[in-house]
Amino acid sequence: MSPNGALVRSGGGVPVARATVEPGYVPCAAAGRYGAPSVSTSRTTAPWWDRRHAGWVRIHLDTDLGGDTDDACALAMLLGWPGVQLVGITTTADPGGRRAGYVAHCLKLAGRDGIPVAAGAEVSLTTHRSADPITGDERYWPATIPARPSPPGAALDLLDRSIQGEATVVAIGPYTNLALLEVARPGRLGRVPVVAMGGWTGPPDDGLPAWGPEMDWNVQFDSRAAQLLAATAVLTLVTLPVALKAHLRAADLPRLRACGPLGQLLARQGEAHGEDHDMAELGRAHAGLPDDLLNFHYDPVACAVAAGWNGATIEERRLQPVLDGEVLRFQPDQDGRLMSVVVDLDGAGFTQTWLGAVELTQRGPSPSGAF
Ligand SMILES: [Ca+2]
Numbered sequence: 541m542s543p544n545g546a547l548v549r550s551g552g553g554v555p556v557a558r559a560t561v562e563p564g565y566v567p568c569a570a571a572g573r574y575g576a577p578s579v580s581t582s583r584t585t586a587p588w589w590d591r592r593h594a595g596w597v598r599i600h601l602d603t604d605l606g607g608d609t610d611d612a613c614a615l616a617m618l619l620g621w622p623g624v625q626l627v628g629i630t631t632t633a634d635p636g637g638r639r640a641g642y643v644a645h646c647l648k649l650a651g652r653d654g655i656p657v658a659a660g661a662e663v664s665l666t667t668h669r670s671a672d673p674i675t676g677d678e679r680y681w682p683a684t685i686p687a688r689p690s691p692p693g694a695a696l697d698l699l700d701r702s703i704q705g706e707a708t709v710v711a712i713g714p715y716t717n718l719a720l721l722e723v724a725r726p727g728r729l730g731r732v733p734v735v736a737m738g739g740w741t742g743p744p745d746d747g748l749p750a751w752g753p754e755m756d757w758n759v760q761f762d763s764r765a766a767q768l769l770a771a772t773a774v775l776t777l778v779t780l781p782v783a784l785k786a787h788l789r790a791a792d793l794p795r796l797r798a799c800g801p802l803g804q805l806l807a808r809q810g811e812a813h814g815e816d817h818d819m820a821e822l823g824r825a826h827a828g829l830p831d832d833l834l835n836f837h838y839d840p841v842a843c844a845v846a847a848g849w850n851g852a853t854i855e856e857r858r859l860q861p862v863l864d865g866e867v868l869r870f871q872p873d874q875d876g877r878l879m880s881v882v883v884d885l886d887g888a889g890f891t892q893t894w895l896g897a898v899e900l901t902q903r904g905p906s907p908s909g910a911f
Pocket residue numbers: 603604605608610611712713839
């Protein structure tokens with residue numbers, strides 16, 4: 541860790557520009573003390589985090605909320621993050637709009653149900669398969685939450701409207717909606733920054749589970765959409781191996797339970813996820829994980845990077861998506877497209893940042909509030 545608190549690592553791969561740290565760099569007042577990502581590069585055009593609206597960071601969230609519990613953790617964090625304006629939410633891998641119903645439920649619990657929500661793609665472009673959210677388990681979701689289907693095209697319209705408003709798009713589910721928009725309106729994904737949870741460029745650090753690209757759900761569920769995204773978007777990848785450094789822990793539950801009805805839902809879901817997936821056992825088996833692990837904060841990290849969190853180290857690399865059988869990974873390639881890649885993060889710092897934002901969620905949007 542550098543003296544100013546920024547994590548810096550040159551990493552492997554093919555960086556096209558040497559990363560340098562700018563300790564005092566804060567792009568807009570809204571970013572508060574979380575500032576900009578800790579690394580900038582020497583490319584000639586301004587990086588995406590230098591082009592956001594002063595005063596507010598507009599974000600559009602594309603999510604498969606309703607399965608892994610980290611999507612709801614990400615949504616709750618964005619609702620409280622000072623200076624973030626959530627302008628639209630679309631759901632993906634969403635048969636019948638059930639995930640959109642869960643999104644609406646979360647927004648209602650937070651008193652923020654004015655944010656537009658549209659249910660998007662139901663199946664993968666690659667396999668035509670669907671992925672059902674969790675139902676019938678009251679530890680996760682009340683059975684009374686109605687599905688919230690949308691007409692065909694509604695999610696693409698909402699996504700397009702957000703892009704017209706220069707929102708950063710954060711994709712924390714399979715990228716099907718984004719690919720469909722690029723098919724319907726070529727060039728849209730090149731107009732705004734797209735931060736995607738997903739991508740596998742190399743194995744996790746020692747002490748973390750040695751998971752390969754097959755575990756990269758958002759990419760593998762719809763690898764055709766991921767290829768299209770990689771070919772067209774102004775893309776930042778929050779890779780699976782790096783996101784393994786951010787954790788929801790049992791030690792976080794008391795603070796979470798004090799965060800109103802949405803915090804209580806997150807706490808209940810986190811406990812259930814930890815129990816159902818033997819996460820404490822996974823934690824005890826790996827030196828780089830806490831013994832009281834409940835879940836990984838994959839999606840919250842992606843949203844934090846889009847919001848301007850300064851605990852992530854970002855490098856630019858030229859990468860090429862490569863298929864090994866049906867498994868897609870991203871390989872360094874001097875002829876590949878230039879992408880921003882999160883190569884390291886401050887996991888302990890993230891937990892505190894996340895909890896601080898969720899604690900602010902019940903208070904409503906704030907242009908410049910402090911954690
Ligand atoms: Ca997700």
